[in-house]
Each structure stands twice: as structure tokens, then as C-alpha cells.
Amino acid sequence: MVRVLIPSxxxxxxxxxxxxxxxxxxxxxxxxxxxxxxxSGPAYLGRGVSKYSRTSTKVExxxxxEARAKAGIPLVIGTAGTCGTxxxxxxxxxxxxxxxxxxxxxxxIAVLRSSQPNERILKAYADGKVHPLSHAxxxxxxxxxxxxxIVALAGAEQISAAIETGADIIxxxxxxxxxxxxxxxxxxxxxxxxAWHGAKIGECGALCATNPQSGVILIDFDKEGFTVTPxxxxxxxxxxxxxxxxxxxxxxxxxxxxxxGYLDVTKAEYTAQGDSKVRVIGSKWVxxxxxxxxLEGAFLAGYQSVLIALLRDRRYVENAEIWVSDIREKFTExxxxxxxxxxEDFSIEIRLIGKNASxxxxxxxxxxxxxxxxxxxxxxxxxxxxxxxxQLLNPYLLHHPLTIEEEQPTFAFPFSPAxxxxxxxxxxxxxxxxxxxxxxDAFSLEVIQHG
Amino acid sequence: xxxxxxxxxxxxxxxxxxxxxxxxxxxGDVEAFEQTRNGLSTDRVSAVFATDINHIKRFEIPSLNxxxxxxxxxxxxxxxxDRDIHGASWAALLSDVQLN
Numbered sequence: 001m002v003r004v005l006i007p008s009x010x011x012x013x014x015x016x017x018x019x020x021x022x023x024x025x026x027x028x029x030x031x032x033x034x035x036x037x038x039x040s041g042p043a044y045l046g047r048g049v050s051k052y053s054r055t056s057t058k059v060e061x062x063x064x065x066e067a068r069a070k071a072g073i074p075l076v077i078g079t080a081g082t083c084g085t086x087x088x089x090x091x092x093x094x095x096x097x098x099x100x101x102x103x104x105x106x107x108x109i110a111v112l113r114s115s116q117p118n119e120r121i122l123k124a125y126a127d128g129k130v131h132p133l134s135h136a137x138x139x140x141x142x143x144x145x146x147x148x149x150i151v152a153l154a155g156a157e158q159i160s161a162a163i164e165t166g167a168d169i170i171x172x173x174x175x176x177x178x179x180x181x182x183x184x185x186x187x188x189x190x191x192x193x194x195a196w197h198g199a200k201i202g203e204c205g206a207l208c209a210t211n212p213q214s215g216v217i218l219i220d221f222d223k224e225g226f227t228v229t230p231x232x233x234x235x236x237x238x239x240x241x242x243x244x245x246x247x248x249x250x251x252x253x254x255x256x257x258x259x260x261g262y263l264d265v266t267k268a269e270y271t272a273q274g275d276s277k278v279r280v281i282g283s284k285w286v287x288x289x290x291x292x293x294x295l296e297g298a299f300l301a302g303y304q305s306v307l308i309a310l311l312r313d314r315r316y317v318e319n320a321e322i323w324v325s326d327i328r329e330k331f332t333e334x335x336x337x338x339x340x341x342x343x344e345d346f347s348i349e350i351r352l353i354g355k356n357a358s359x360x361x362x363x364x365x366x367x368x369x370x371x372x373x374x375x376x377x378x379x380x381x382x383x384x385x386x387x388x389x390x391q392l393l394n395p396y397l398l399h400h401p402l403t404i405e406e407e408q409p410t411f412a413f414p415f416s417p418a419x420x421x422x423x424x425x426x427x428x429x430x431x432x433x434x435x436x437x438x439x440x441d442a443f444s445l446e447v448i449q450h451g
Numbered sequence: 452x453x454x455x456x457x458x459x460x461x462x463x464x465x466x467x468x469x470x471x472x473x474x475x476x477x478x479g480d481v482e483a484f485e486q487t488r489n490g491l492s493t494d495r496v497s498a499v500f501a502t503d504i505n506h507i508k509r510f511e512i513p514s515l516n517x518x519x520x521x522x523x524x525x526x527x528x529x530x531x532x533d534r535d536i537h538g539a540s541w542a543a544l545l546s547d548v549q550l551n
Contacts, residue, residue: 038469041529041536095499135523244515246474250468251521253510291480296469301531347531358540362501362525365547415503427530428469 003028007067008215009204011060011077015215020063021233024071030163031068031075032180035092036082038296038428039249046298046426048087048149048247061092062099062167067107074163075171076180079153084174085135085149086115092171098448102206106451107169110162114173114445118151120442121295121434129208129435131292136431143429147297150430154251155259155293155424156195157439159183165447173443174296176258177203193283196263198226200256201245201280206386208245209276211235212248220373227273239270242278257301258382259294259439261287290435293442297430304422305390307376309397310412319402320372324350327396335392339385346380374411383423390419455491456546458483469528472538473521474545484516490550496520499548500541518535 005028008015012035033306036044040051050057053246059075068075081088093111100107121144124130131198133280142149151174162170165342178199185195198219201208205215214232228237246253256263264284271279311317331348335341353373366386378389397418399408436442456462460479468474476491480532488511497504502522510519526533535541 038528039466039537042469043529133470137527240515244477244517246510247473247515247517248518249465249467251471251473251475251508253512297488304531350533351533358534359544362499362532362544364499364544374507377531425531428527431468431470 001119001220002188002190003204004181004219004221005031006181006205006217006219007033007064007201009034009207012036012056012217012333014056014060015205015407017063017233019214019216020067021114023218023231025217026068028071028073028218028288030073030184031064032191033077033169034079034177034180035077036079036084037177037213038122040082042298042428045083045085045151045296045428046058046148046300046424048083048085050081050088050091052082057262058095058099059090061095061134062103063097065096065103065105068168069103071183071193074164074168074170076159076172077161078172078175078180078268078430080171080173081151084114084172086113086173087172090115095168096171100450106230108165108450109450110165110167110168110170111446111448112154112158112162112172112186113446114151114154114297116152116442118145118147118150121150124434128389130254130295130432131435132292133294133431133433135229137429139429139432141305143299143355146299147429148426149301150295150297152434152442153259153294153296154443155179156183157259157440158443161445163187163441167202167447178256178258191223192223192281192285193263194221194224196228196256196258196285197265197283198228198278200263201228201242204245204248206230206232206235208242209237210241225279225283227277227279229277236276237278239272239278242280243270244296247270256289260291261285291437291439292433292435294336295430295432296428300428301425301427302381303386304377304379305386306420306422307390307397307418308414309374309376309418310414311372311374312370313409316402316409316411317370318368318373320355320374320397322351323400323402324352324374329399331393332395334390338392339388345371346378346385348389348393351375351377361435379425383421387419387421452490454478454489454546455487455548455550458486458550460541462546464538464540464545466528466538467521471521471522472541473519475540476518478516478518478542480516484518487518488494488551491518492551493520495543495548495551499544500525515535
């Protein structure tokens, strides 16, 4: 049997300390936590930075490093620093060393890197080793070359290689959400279907149970199945909460693709054990012929300025769409004329918050609100142009009248300056897999002795 | 007939990666599950989200009283015209649909 302690769905989301302590008393074999995802958008991958604050990360990571030292078991984090680029891995490595020095810990650290040089992916693309997944965007050599960061998602093979070094702490770059949990049960030859299924159930910590914010859960893996036990007071796992987690952020609730194959839970059976544990058997792992890892890439999509104005005057609130459409037209004309631009050099979008900013033209529930937030978004090819266009939009959002006869109106700007330059903005451009002859081909492993 | 959001326990939408959106309808009981299964066609979902019906995956899961739809995101997550990075607000649009 392998017992995996999962403190929470992500480092930075906090965990219940009492529950963690309880988990340690159960003598786990490894502590596994996820450090990121693509869910917060392309900017983190584009920039190669963490979404969570350094302070939160350090406090929570220190708690886990202390727990590891106390239990004498490995601690593994996947997708370090939200995006799992080499820069994000180095960021967490640095924090780890500072904490180790503060605590007087001497550590063997294994670092698994997942960043892909653009040249490697260009070559693989030319060799026909980059394959699109369902509804992948079109790619080209130019698009691959323009990515500021590309990462490959490590699976259980790469995490296992890191665990095999005998490291105290494993800091991994981009990894599938499940691989850090599935690796040890797979290394010990336990049921592969159960290893991946249990890992999927556990990857968000206590989200598979009641009281999801408590974070901490324990999963026992064996030769037939796995058992989930939430650690916090008042947190219960039921067959319903556990099986329902397969729905979460998963386009197919029965199939999960991983490097080297896929998990099929169509025949899984979920049984309650007492009032808070759930036992699962019948999950199936189907190995694939080719070994592939998923790629993620972010490219520089332009530069953006954002302005927010508030409409409170009843007549303007009622006629906001006409007002906006007039502004859009006049602004576009002026931008083309004064800045000598072509239409494709920039874009403007004005969203009406309180009216239909969530769904635009798809909104079905149209009412007249008390006020409307007007969010003007201009996107351009350079930062200077984004600023210039934001400033050009400013007088319209401040003073544009519905009719030319009326006295010049003035609307509310909540800030000064009114235009916020968001700097570089990024876009996701890869939904592809990379075919590898050896799982370690696109990854590198380094072992560091610290202290 | 009632709106979907009035008869089911919860409608949840989330990203399934940057390129897909997935909507889970937790019906709560068999009655609401049957009412939703019969009253919410894939055609209707395709119209609500202005998405090609051939790209919509529909799952009916009686053991959980859940109906799930997955389809390519209306805009790629975080792209210039995306309105909701986490994809969670889209549930509200489906909640407002009148069941047949």
C-alpha cells in the first residue's frame, strides 16, 4: 500500500494545519501538492511567473517543509509557481533554500524542468512529432517561434525519476495535475487505474469531499483500488462527492488522458466506508502505443490599455448601446486619421458592465440597471500605441453627448489617470501533444545538495 | 415551464483547459434529472451558446443525477475577446433557459 498526503488543491490556497497534523500521524509515504494550472489565464505562462504571492507561498511551503522533516518522507510539488516554467521553478527553489536556511534543514532537492526551447518544438513540428488535440488552434512555425514560453506537461515517468533520486524535496515544473500523486503508487507496482483515478480525485485536495476549503486529504492506494479519507473536522467524502469530482474541469467525466495512456472510470464502483471514507475499485488504465506529453504555449498577443467610466444619468443608461456604438465609430475614425493606422493595427471593445458584459450579444436577460460600468479596452501592437489609443478614447468616455445639440455631459471616472496600461498581454496558442521516444527527452533532472 | 436554474440544485461551468468549457448540471433528484433530460435538448444548448451542435458533447449520468455538456470555448481562455478567464459565469446563461 502507498499512502499519499495531499495538503490542498494548490500551494497558495492554504490548508488546515490541524488536518495536516492529523494526516502526518497517519504515517503517509509522501506529501504531494500541485503548484499551478492554466486556469488563471495565459499571462502567468507568458511571463513565466507565479499567480500567488511570494508571502503566501513561503508561509505554506514552510509548513510543508516542516511536515516533511518531521515525517521523514519526500515532499513533491508539481507545476511550481503556477505555470511551471524554468523561471517559476527557480523562483520556488530560491524560496526553498531561504526556508531551509531559516530552519537549519540540510536538503537533497531534485529539480525537474519542463520548459521547452522554441527550437526543440520547431524541430519536432517539422519532424511531424507535434500533434493537435481536439479543437486545437492552427499553428505554424511563426506561432511556435513567437511563444515567450512553452512547457511540456510531465507525467508519472518523469516524477518517478525525480523520486528515485532519493531527494527530500522534488520541485517539478509543469506537470499534469495528477502525476505527483500517481507516481509513487505506480513505482510500487500498484493498480495503475486506481493510481490515476485516485490522483484525479485527490488533485484538488478536499474538493472531492464536503468542507472543501479544509484542503487536506489522505489517499491509500493498493493493488485493487484506492480509499479517500478527508482529514479535517466536518469534512466527509461520500460516493457522490468523490464520483462527482470526475466532472470537475474535465470535458469527459469518464476518460482522462495522461502521458502514456488514458484512464477509463466507466466501470468504477464507489463505496462508502463509515461516514467519511470512500473506497473505489474498477478503474482502468489503458496504455497507448506512442508516448506523448501535452504542450502549453503562450505568445505575446499585443499591448492593452483599459479605461473605466460610470454612467449614472438615466437617459445615458437607457441609451448606452447607441452611445457606445457612436463612440466606437468616431474613435476608430479618429485613430486611423490622427495616428495614420490601418484598421488591423488595433482593436477597440467597449463592454457595458451591468448590462451584458458577461455574455455580450448572447445575453438574454436585458434590463435597465441603475448604473452602467463602461469598460473600454484598446489593444495595439506596441505599448506606446496602447497608451496613445487609451488617451484618445479618454475624452469620448468623459464627454461624448448622445446628441450634438445638448450641453456637454461629463461622466464619472473612478481613477486618475483614467487609462490603465496593462502592458504585454498573452494568448494560449498550443493545444497539442509532443511525441517522445523516451519520456525524459523533453525534461531535465538536476539534484542539488543544499546545506 | 420553469427555468433550468429554478428546478435543479446547481449549474456549474468551468474551463476544461484553455480551449474547452464544461457545464455540469447537478439536478439534485431523479425528478429534476428526468425533467432536464427531456426538457433541455442539445440543440437548445447550441443556440444559447451560439456554438456548433456537432462540437457539443452531452453526458447523462443517472447515478449522480447530473447532465453535463462540454464544447469548445466561445473564445479561447484569456484571448482578447474572452470575457471570463475562469469560465464560471457561463452557467448563469444556461440557468435562465426555459425548459421544454
